[in-house]
Amino acid sequence: MPVFDLSQTPLRALNSALHGIEHGANDTLFEITNPRGSHAVAVGIDRPVNVEVHGSVGYYCAGMNDGGTVTIHGSAGPGIAENMMSGTVIVEGDASQYAGATGRGGLLVIKGNAASRCGISMKGIDIVVHGSIGHMSAFMGQSGHLVVLGDAGDALGDSLYEAKLFVRGQVKSLGADCIEKAMRLEHLEALAVLLEKAGVIGVKPDEFKRYGSARKLYNFHIDNAEAY
Amino acid sequence: MCGIVGLFLKDKGLEPELGALLSDMLITLTDRGPDSGGIAIYRASSPGQAKVTIQSADPGRDFTGLEADLAAQGIRALVTVKDTHAVIEVEIAKISEIRLTLGAIRPDVRIMGSGQSIEIFKETGLPKDVVARFGIRAMSGSHGIGHTRMATESAVTTLGAHPFSTGADQCLVHNGSLSNHNNLRRELVREGMTFETQNDSEVAAAYLTAEMAKGKDLGEALTGALDDLDGFFTFVVGTKTGFGVLRDPIACKPAVMAETDQYVAFGSEYRALVDLPGIARARVWEPEPATVYFWDHKNVAARARV
Structure with a gap:
């Protein structure tokens, strides 16, 4: 079990070790201590490793993750799990802006709150936030699920494509072309699976409202010319 | 950034x-x-006193003898030089006057800030x-x-x-x-x-x-x-x-x-x-x-x- 103390070891040594894991290797638990808000901790993982980060991280932690499980026992700076392909990223504390941005797959769980632009341009990632999220979240979201147990800030789902948004609390305002939609059985089932995967206990899928695209904006329609 | x-x-x-x-x-x-x-x-500052922080591109020329030159203009001041900057302590009542005086006797000096604390x-x-x-x-x-x-x-x-x-x-x-x-x-x-x-x-x-x-x-x-x-x-x-x-x-x-x-x-x-x-x-x-x-x-x- 490799342990990297980032107050002693350069970040590049950690990330090189993560990138150098051989296919089929079985020593796949990495411990990281003293991250002290460092940028780009555990980026570019492409093996099914487990990484435990003890402390808070800065920009772009676990970016581009493809198959790893990264747990941050602390809070995360901007761009946590940006462009995740697959795997799981868990933040025990809060996350700063654009958490899970552009993610194509995998699961991002934030146990505290997330700031603005959570899930911006999401393309298949599932994001579960136990707390609340800031403004402009899921902007131009294309696919995947954003589940929020708390409240959402201004302009949720602005210019949304086909990402599915579920909010349990208040939505301060919906963005352009984002509307509340009926919660059908298939949505309740998908939500139940996501809540279980994200370790949410005692919260039922029917406590949420679903929001999605009105599909008026992303296909050109002459009656909408003023909105383009 | x-x-x-x-x-x-x-x-x-x-x-x-x-x-x-x-x-x-x-x-x-x-x-x-x-x-x-x-x-x-x-x-x-001490009660009744204020500070002016000044900066000079040529501190050797501008800060040398500054206390004496201010005194000659009737301003009693304490000048503490820190590299290209100097902090001048004067009575609060002299703050406007010292700005004008500095402009006259040290025209190349820039005032960075002034007040009772900053x-x-x-x-x-x-x-x-x-x-x-x-x-x-x-x-x-x-x-x-x-x-x-x-x-x-x-x-x-x-x-x-x-x-x-x-x-x-x-x-x-x-x-x-x-x-x-x-x-x-x-x-x-x-x-x-x-x-x-x-x-x-x-x-x-x-x-x-x-x-x-x-x-x-x-x-x-x-x-x-x-x-x-x-x-x-x-x-x-x-x-x-x-x-x-x-x-x-x-x-x-x-x-x-x-x-x-x-x-x-x-x-x-x-x-x-x-x-x-x-x-x-x-x-x-x-x-x-x-x-x-x-x-x-x-x-x-x-x-x-x-």
Whole structure:
């Protein structure tokens, strides 16, 4: 079990070790201590490793993750799990802006709150936030699920494509072309699976409202010319 | 990018360490902006006294014999030289007079700031070199603000460095860029404000000064800034007894705050805060967009105003 103390070891040594894991290797638990808000901790993982980060991280932690499980026992700076392909990223504390941005797959769980632009341009990632999220979240979201147990800030789902948004609390305002939609059985089932995967206990899928695209904006329609 | 740090002490026992704490916070953020660094430190003068911080491109020429030359003009002052800057202590009543006198006897000297509490030190170069030149580590104080600059809106010069001070005991540091600063500068000039640079952040500082001159407190002036300033900004501002934070409604520019019983701290990133005493037990949060936060030593209970 490799342990990297980032107050002693350069970040590049950690990330090189993560990138150098051989296919089929079985020593796949990495411990990281003293991250002290460092940028780009555990980026570019492409093996099914487990990484435990003890402390808070800065920009772009676990970016581009493809198959790893990264747990941050602390809070995360901007761009946590940006462009995740697959795997799981868990933040025990809060996350700063654009958490899970552009993610194509995998699961991002934030146990505290997330700031603005959570899930911006999401393309298949599932994001579960136990707390609340800031403004402009899921902007131009294309696919995947954003589940929020708390409240959402201004302009949720602005210019949304086909990402599915579920909010349990208040939505301060919906963005352009984002509307509340009926919660059908298939949505309740998908939500139940996501809540279980994200370790949410005692919260039922029917406590949420679903929001999605009105599909008026992303296909050109002459009656909408003023909105383009 | 630019990096901002700020520290407002509630615990007087920490005051001797203010300069050292701020220096380390600022140096940590060097990679956010290596063009220039600056720090404003607030430490009260003796009763009845005030301070003027001046800067010279040729300190040997301008600071030599300055005390005697001021005395010859009828101004009794104590001059403490710190590298390219000097802090002049005078009676409060002499503040306007000394500004005029300096203009006459030392025309090349620039006034960085003045007031009963503020001292400002800023230069081009890396933060570690800037804090070493001015001996910031040894400075005590009640609160302070630092900035490390990646220049966008004006030249890399001493005067283009932050903090900007446009009123007594006031200063501002800025991460971002304003888009209506030229218009606003023209309006402020008509109101009687003067400007040293073409820098957008100086306009923000002067705007707050002008609003406070109309009777607003810092919180009210910051609230007005949300309507009157266009562009991206995270501001940290200082007054004689207060410390404020404001982010624009889009809030692209990063900000993290921490509060304990001993202090309120600001950093562009959490990295800047990791060595503060008791940080592991601090309340750490990201300030909300378009929300005015300010703290005042006159009323040390934290206030956040929406």
